[in-house]
Amino acid sequence: MNRREAIERVAWLLGGTVIGTEFFISGCKPTSSKVEDLFDQEHVAYMDEIAETILPRTKTPGAKDAKVGAFMAVMVRDCYTPEDQKTFLDGLNKINDATDKKFSVKFMQADVKQRTQILDAFDKEQMEYTKKKKEDEPNHFYRMIKELTLLGFFTSEPGCTQALRYVPVPGKYDGDYPYKKGDKAFALA
Numbered sequence: 001m002n003r004r005e006a007i008e009r010v011a012w013l014l015g016g017t018v019i020g021t022e023f024f025i026s027g028c029k030p031t032s033s034k035v036e037d038l039f040d041q042e043h044v045a046y047m048d049e050i051a052e053t054i055l056p057r058t059k060t061p062g063a064k065d066a067k068v069g070a071f072m073a074v075m076v077r078d079c080y081t082p083e084d085q086k087t088f089l090d091g092l093n094k095i096n097d098a099t100d101k102k103f104s105v106k107f108m109q110a111d112v113k114q115r116t117q118i119l120d121a122f123d124k125e126q127m128e129y130t131k132k133k134k135e136d137e138p139n140h141f142y143r144m145i146k147e148l149t150l151l152g153f154f155t156s157e158p159g160c161t162q163a164l165r166y167v168p169v170p171g172k173y174d175g176d177y178p179y180k181k182g183d184k185a186f187a188l189a
Helices: 003-026 041-054 068-081 082-103 113-132 140-154 156-164
Strands: 165-167 186-188
Touching: 003 156, 003 186, 041 082, 041 113, 041 140, 041 165, 068 082, 068 140, 082 140, 140 186, 156 165
Parallel strands: 165 186
Antiparallel strands: none
16 A cells, blocks of 8 residues: 555545544534423413512522523423423413412412412422322423422522532531521532
């Protein structure tokens, strides 16, 4: 084999590798990079308001400060099965419908007391549903919303650093650490 043939063969091998790699990697790309495929910005704002009703701003930031609505949109789009996505979306509509039926306004126009009243009713409903739920039955939409709200908030920067005691580099393990009633829980990064 001469030098020219060797270079041609190496070029074929490398070219095949590059083309094959692109083909392989293209299979790993998400079908869409936009949250808007399942939720638009109105949905995100709506989910922010629901989450803010569950975890309102007090001395610490609320769910809206942690952008929990956008977190929910990504989690539902990327991690939920199509059946759970449908349950979640139908649930968002049920909250609006229940608010409209009870107060003659949509959830976004309702005041804090009205919103709390609606969500409390759904919370009681989901607790009863969960007690009786069989394994093959779908999850209750409000349980999904509440879990995502808590997960999104307490894993966010404001939730982790301002609502919890944040220790960026924790020290050694101390099983007998003094606890005072009312202390915040720790958040470890």
